[in-house]
Amino acid sequence: MKNGYRITDAHAHVFPDKIAEKATEGISHFYDLPMEYHGRVAEMLENGMAAGVDHFLICSPATTVTQVHSINSFLASCAAAYPMCTAFGTLHPYADHVADDFEQLQQLHLCGVKLHPDFQNFPIDDPRAYPMYDMIQSSGLPILMHMGDARSDFSHPYRLAMVLRQFPKLRLIAAHFGGWGQWKEANAILQPDERLRFDTSSSLPFLPPEEIRKLISHFGAENCFFGVDYPMWDYDAELERFFALGLTDGENRAILSENLDAFLGKANK
Template sequence: MTGETDLDYVTEFRDRLGLSAIVDIHTHFMPEQVMRKVWEYFESAGPLLGRTWPISYRDEEQVRLKTLRGFGVRAFTSLVYPHKADMAAWLNEWSADFAARTPDCLHTATFYPEPGAAAYVEAALEAGARIFKLHVQVGGFHPGDPLLTEVWGMLQEAGVPVLIHCGSAPVGREFTGPEPIAALLQRFPRLRLIIAHMGAPEYSEFLDIVQAHEGVLLDTTMTFTDFFESQDPFPAGERGRLRYFGDRILFGSDFPNIPYSYGHALYALERLNLGDDWLRQVCHDNAAREFGLDRV
């Protein structure tokens, strides 16, 4: 889609569903120097990607915000994540400032298994963080690392969700997959987890986890698009569970780091033919309920 066609499709999509707004819980806004490094990695087809990944919305921050709002997105996230120690606290400071100057962004924070993690997570919670991002694949750590025990306990008690990239797509690593998450939930059964990318490619196994734990949700990020379907297709036999868990699935786009148009992410959901009510839940109602967005 061209930019104009993309906007037209998204506008028509919202109008058909009677949605005044979309809630996108998987978007990336980062310090500019970090975002540039991420884009360079994606466009060079780094080893954790396995293929070329051009960025469709490679624009300055204010342009990206204007684009997202132009699509009718009225609440979104600034998902930041460290790939090594001594980054998370600094990223949290940046994202707190970003949320303060960007009222439609849900205050986002992150953490990493390191001494002091509990202290800066507690500070982020006190500052009003509403969602945390954890990237097991990029960070290369077990989510049950002992250095995170206090953090998980704190987040369980606070009831603040953690959006976690823990599936093995696009390239699996030692600690990706459903087993570490199942083990974590054995220890902290009341955690609010949002499984990024529907847990791709271990879709069925993560749906099993959702079935077993009421506090676990899924996000649609990149799933069902031509880009993902060409490599990690969603199993046709699980369509029934998509419908059944319609109130546990949240729309995410990965904007701006997607190799296709924003409209295609929504079209990929629409062509599942799961109905308008399902689309309204996924694209707005579930996230609005999860984050108390009564006025969105």
């Protein structure tokens, strides 16, 4: 806890120790940004809990179709070993055996699906991804979707809006306030409803507090989750940025943990 609030990091990437540093370097090169940490689970827990984080939503997207099973097995093992971790598995929409991959994900009792269109090189609204969305929608599990990129429009908010129209019961968390670097477009295109939520990850360092408050007001504090995007940002610094927003006590409690608890509770019924 910090400042009297229970805190969940709703967006944390983790990797097996033997590849964590290499994987984190790859993310750093992809975004041309330095990483604060190295992507190891123990490091996340040590630094996050020292900063006051109580719970972590962990994930790791598969950049190739062959990685899906091993990543999901790793994430399930982390959730089993650490009760303070909730794990979202991964799928790749272009896998020939996506149905088998999804069956494995469910058998491992993973709580959702993490997709990263820019890492995985697919447009969100590619019809080839529709069978995957249909399976996920039928299961009731939520997707944590990376949103926004300066170099491509694979994860542009307009593509997500298209998918949401095609799949009216698909439950989804639009990361980075719905579009990293495309916050104005996300604000104009995306509207919260009973199935669409937003996280704060990788947004607080780039936008002034007044712009963050406008996004929270537009999407509704009841629809937003606090996320750090480990290993990218420092936990203490991200929490300092969040509390500097000057939100109400109720908004803080909702965004820092209560909203995600409720959203995942619905998913796990």
